[in-house]
Structure formats: structure tokens, C-alpha cells
Amino acid sequence: MLDTAALRAKYNDIAGGEPEGLWFGPGRVNLIGEHTDYNDGFVLPFALEKMAIVAAGRRDDDLLVMYSLELDDRVEIALSALAPGTGDWSAYLAGVLWALRTSGHTVGGTNLILTSDVPLGAGLSSSAAIECAVVAAVCDLYDLSIEPMDRAKIARLAENAYVGAPTGLLDQAASTLCKEDFGLFLDCRTLEGVHVPLPMSEQGFEMLVLDTKTPHSHVDGEYGARRKSCEQAAAILGIPALRDVTDLDDALAKLDDEVMQKRVRHVVSENSRTLEAYELARQGRLADLAPLLDASHASMRDDYEITVDTVDLAVETAKAAGALGARMTGGGFGGCIIALCHTGSGETIAQEIAAAFAAAGHRSPEWFIATPAGGAGRLA
Ligand code: GLA
Secondary structure, three states, rough: OOOOHHHHHHHHHHHHHHHHHHEEEEEEEEEEEOOHHHHEEEEEEEEEEEEEEEEEEEOOOOEEEEEEEOOEEEEEHHHHHOOOOOOOOOOOHHHHHHHHHOOOOOOOEEEEEEOOOOOOOOOHHHHHHHHHHHHHHHHOHHHHHOHHHHHHHHHHHHHHHOOOOOOOHHHHEEEEEOOEEEEEEEOOOOOEEEEOOOOOOHHEEEEEEEEOOOOOOOHHHHHHHHHHHHHHHHHHHOOOOOOHHOOHHEEEEEEOOOHHHHHHHHHHHHHHHHHHHHHHHHHHOOHHHHHHHHHHHHHHHHHOOOOHHHHHHHHHHHOOOOEEEEEEEEEOOOOOEEEEEEEOOOOOOOHHHHHHHHHOOOOOOEOOOOOOOOOOOOOO
């Protein structure tokens, strides 16, 4: 549990006085639909109870004062000096103020004291959690009436243009729009979102989230390289995005490059799996999601080539230990897996993975059972 009393006390130290409020943005897992968002495709995430919280208040000057409780670090910058590419931890907060101003909104000096229990670099959207908490805070403080999807877009602009990570909209949409007990099925082209119930416990299931402790970063080249490969393939195929592939075999026949063929096969098959998962979830058939999770993992491993040894070992061990289905979640190259398990078995499955990690000489994983939580807003 995050210590909001410590957060308030720190606000007092740094800014003098009480914060005007506390706002939060949750992390997320993606149930299915990986690397489909920037291909105009489909995603199906749900928000987590793990979150970033900012204690926030307006200032009389034009300074942005930021402090991280976890890092014990204070950064101060004039709003007029905000510029993309200034990149420590504070970029995730400062980038939002910059994105709001760039989009024509009037915001003034602000104090933002941050705490978060979303693990960093674990594929659970620690950055979007911060961005979306800050969007929520600043919109309330400065009376900006911005629709939820536009808030997500502002947060994404901060991530893409200010932080410099070429991500899609998945994380920010999930952190802003999700609802407790529901997943969010999102069409990343039309931006139409549908909340779909995920009554896991009612049906005798739980979702294990296990962090392999192999950290990743989206600012690194591999994510961008995958994205570029997809864009090149779409250009060769003469379509706006890989979402528009209607006949996979025909598309593959038109591409000479074997690596590009694999990338396309992942994106196109993942889009179909996500549509199928949405349909099954709508029918309340959660157990039937399991084979789709497995197939998604195989596709990320073999075709998109974004898994690593620890992640594959975690997924294989989860399955061997009784998980119905399991896959890596998030951008890849490390991070977390999710495993759909029978209620009460998640802990044992996680222990088995920890034992397999110890035997293989990997770092000890960390884990928790996730329940779908609500999107960003005011906490207090
Ligand atoms: C990261 C990005 C998202 C999405 C996923 C992969 O989380 O931020 O936009 O592309 O990777 O599905």
C-alpha cells in the first residue's frame, strides 16, 4: 500500500501547506493484443490496483516543482523551459505539462509530489500510470475539460514526443479509461472502446502477474525496430496499416524478407486472437481465453521475437504447474507474464516458477494476483 500520509507530509516540506488533492493513475496488464496498437489494431488490457499517485497543487509562479518519494529527488523547471528530450524520471511528469501546453491548454506553475508502486520496467505501464495521474491532476487543478480519450492522447504525446518512446496508445488508454472488474477492448484505429466484464473470481479463476525482474526499456532500439518493420511492410503491401491485411497468406507472398514476414504474421494473427478474445469475454467464456493466451505467447516468441529466456521459462513453468494459459504481457524483452489460474493456485504456480528460476540461476521473481481496477482520477 502506498503511504499517502508520507506523500502529504513531503508536499508540505517541499511546497509549504497542504496539497489541493491527490490523483492517481493505475498500471495495467494487457490480457491480449500485443504490439497491435501502433498497427491500428485491437487491444484488451485491464487496469491494476498498483498505481502512481501525485499530491498536487498550483503555484503562483511559473515553476513546475517535482519530487519523487521513491528516488528522494527534487527537480524544478520553469514551464517556459520545458523542452522534449530532457530525460530523467521527471520527464514523465514534465512531459504532460508540456503536452497540455502544446495542445493549447493554459496551465500554470504546479507542485507534483510523486509516489508509485507500479514496478519500473516490468511491462506494467509504470510510465503511463504517472502520466495519466498527472493529466488527471492538472485537468482538475486548472479546470480543463478534456474528454477521457483526449486525456489518454495527451499522456501519449508526453511519452512519444517528450520522453521519446515511440509507443502506441494502449497504456495511456488503459490507465485512463479502464473500469473496475472490466477489461477494455479498444479499436486503436477508431478509438472506440468497449468495457467487457472479466468476472474471474465468479468463474473460479485468478490472474497471476509475475515479474521476471528482467527489466526492459521502450526508449531502446528494439521496440522502435519492430514498429518500423511493420510500417515498412504496410508500405510494401500498399495499405495504411497492418490492421488492413485481409488475407495473411497473400500478404506474406508479397513480402520477400523472412523477418518481415514473421513480424506481419504476429501482428495479423494477434489481431484475430484479440477479436476472438473479446467475443469470448463478451460471452462470459473466460476459460476459453487460455488457448489464445498460449498462442499469443508462441507468436511473440517465434514470430515477433520479443521474449527472453526468463519470460519463456516463466510461461512454460506456469503451464506445467497447472495454469490454464499464460503469456508475456507488455512491450517485451523482459518484464511480466500473466497466467490464468484456478482460484487459489496462483501462489503455488508462482512458487514453482521461483524454484525454476533459482535452479536456472536467474534473479528471484516477484508476483501478485491482479484484479481489474478503475482508471485514473482523483483519490482524495
Ligand atoms: C508498450 C507500449 C504500448 C504497446 C505495448 C505492446 O507497452 O507502450 O503502446 O505497443 O508495448 O503491446
